[in-house]
Amino acid sequence: MDGTQLAAVILAAGKGTRMRSEQPKVLHPVAGWPMVAYPTRLAGQLGCRPTVLVVGHGADRVRETLADQEVRFALQAEQLGTGHALLCAQSALTGFAGTLLLLCGDVPLLRRETLAQLVARHQACGAAATVLTAELADPFGYGRVLRQGEEVLGIVEQKDATPEQQAIREINTGIYAFEAPLVFNLLEGLNCDNAQGEYYLTDVLAAARAAGRKVAAVTLAEATEAMGINDRVQLAEASAIMRRRINEAHMRDGVTLMDPACTYIDPQVEIGPDTVLHAGVHLCGATRIGRDCTIEPHAVVRDCQIGDGVRIKAASVLEGSQVGEATDIGPMAHLRPGTVLAGHNKIGNFVETKKALIGVGTKASHLTYIGDAELGANVNVGCGTITCNYDGVNKHKTVIEDDVFVGSDTQFVAPVRIGRNSLVAAGTTVTKDVPADSLVLSRVPQKIIEGWRLRAGKKEQKCSE
Structure with missing residues (x-):
């Protein structure tokens, strides 16, 4: 021109x-x-x-x-x-x-x-x-x-x-x-x-x-x-052509697509070389994937920034989140908008996060909800943990400082802060701030009634006669 x-x-x-x-x-x-x-x-x-x-x-x-x-x-x-x-x-x-x-x-x-x-x-x-x-x-x-x-x-x-x-x-x-x-x-x-x-x-x-x-x-x-689009058939044909163009461009730039015909990448998505995408992956919106990542089948990533060396396991869904390098996510994890993982994290199966800032090396391996929360570095979150962030009117924040160990089946009733290097015992409901280097536990005392099952069995037998 x-x-x-x-x-x-x-x-x-x-x-x-x-x-x-x-x-x-x-x-x-x-x-x-x-x-x-x-x-x-x-x-x-x-x-x-x-x-x-x-x-x-x-x-x-x-x-x-x-x-x-x-x-x-x-x-x-x-x-x-x-x-x-x-x-x-x-x-x-x-x-x-x-x-x-x-x-x-x-x-x-x-x-x-x-x-x-x-x-x-x-x-x-x-x-x-x-x-x-x-x-x-x-x-x-x-x-x-x-x-x-x-x-x-x-x-x-x-x-x-x-x-x-x-x-x-x-x-x-x-x-x-x-x-x-x-x-x-x-x-x-x-x-x-x-x-x-x-x-x-x-x-x-x-x-x-x-x-x-x-x-x-x-x-x-x-x-x-x-090609002009006048009906749904032509819409599907045009989409297939555009997806093929997009996928071929990424493959020429060093990205591996295990099954290009079943990989769905939006036009503005960026992907680093040596990343591997498995069948059924959807990369949507303003998403950027780093180098040397693996995204397993049927994962959906929308409007996210993903660092180098990240592994997103099968059927996980990520939306509006930032994921630091060398992090493992899933399978079947859900990162909702506002999630920021600093890197070297593990977010395991059936873990859901929302507006959560999670420090380096922190792990939540399974069956956990972390919402409206700030977790420091090297925190271990046990199975079944919940941040109780909503009181029916307002959302409240949970803060867990560095090096805290959270036992399984813990509930944090926000707003609450857990000091660094503390241990939260399994089955605890935390309702007050915890100082650093502390042990916190709240459990109903265990009660044992010996022979109860035998006596209960005799009563059941009489009732059936």
């Missing part, structure tokens, strides 16, 4: 009736992201300033979903065709002069390199419009590209095409580069005299030629890049 100003308009106003959903079509997820997020990200990567999203059906939900993106919104209150949709973005582009990319919110598989090629071709040719095309074995339903050699004469929609034109296999993908503000001047001269009664964006090409301007084209090497 030659430094010419670049902007983008993304069409995302359609209802998507074939999705059979109350949710706007462009918000349905492809490999973990709303499909409209893909063209939005590409526009940002290419340096488009501004990017305008044309919204209509479910406009408020689309705005809310993309509220953290650097995009402007334009409303197409009435859907009168693609030409009308682009015209709705005109006011959001006041003062812009340069190359305008026209993208579709339901086309998530385009690559950055493809759009860069489209823009470069458009600018090198000095074209008024450049269309991205593809060759399809079955082009039914698509607009056909009309050519005279290398020159693009125009595009005819399926319903308006003659039988000879319908035999053409080169189709319009709906992706364009335009010269702006020229394209808006041409749009204002369009009419809706066609089979669908809509303002076709494709008519801009004929208008540009009538004005003596050039229309160019770039043909996709891989037609699936321009």
Whole structure:
């Protein structure tokens, strides 16, 4: 690209009736992201300033979903065709002069390199419009590209095409580069005299030629890049393609996927080399996995930061947590948001944590709940331990200092603090702060009634006679 100003308009106003959903079509997820997020990200990567999203059906939900993106919104209150949709973005582009990319919110598989090629071709040719095309074995339903050699004469929609034109296999993908503000001047001269009664964006090409301007084209090497999503079947197909791309990229970067077809990784996930992912793993959201980790089957990790050398065992679920190096988690552990493990920890089977800061070397091996708590280094938490953090109205904090040994079946009734190097005996309910270096225990005295079972047996025998 030659430094010419670049902007983008993304069409995302359609209802998507074939999705059979109350949710706007462009918000349905492809490999973990709303499909409209893909063209939005590409526009940002290419340096488009501004990017305008044309919204209509479910406009408020689309705005809310993309509220953290650097995009402007334009409303197409009435859907009168693609030409009308682009015209709705005109006011959001006041003062812009340069190359305008026209993208579709339901086309998530385009690559950055493809759009860069489209823009470069458009600018090198000095074209008024450049269309991205593809060759399809079955082009039914698509607009056909009309050519005279290398020159693009125009595009005819399926319903308006003659039988000879319908035999053409080169189709319009709906992706364009335009010269702006020229394209808006041409749009204002369009009419809706066609089979669908809509303002076709494709008519801009004929208008540009009538004005003596050039229309160019770039043909996709891989037609699936321009795949549009109109129903759940196509949604699944696009998700499979995107997952395959993501997984292949990670494998080339040194990550082992034991069964790539059954491994699910969201687009922004980062994974260090020599990490091994087993079948059924889901890595979601803004997750980062360190080097030399092992994640066993059916683990789910969402919005987490995982250090080097961590082992996440089968069927564990981690959400919004930070895990330090050389930590073992699971199997079937649950780390809820706000959990921070300093490293060299063990969080075993059926252990649940929430808003828990856990120091280096601290272990909770099984059947334990640690919530709203701060544990120091080298604490041993015995089986069946519970931090009783909720009194029915407020949450309270438990603090356990370094080198404390907690026996099995202990309850900490928060707020409470256990001093360093103390021992909490098994079966204890702790309701008061414990000084350092102490032993704390609270048990009902054990009572033994010798021969009781024999006497009880005789009574049972008489009752049955």
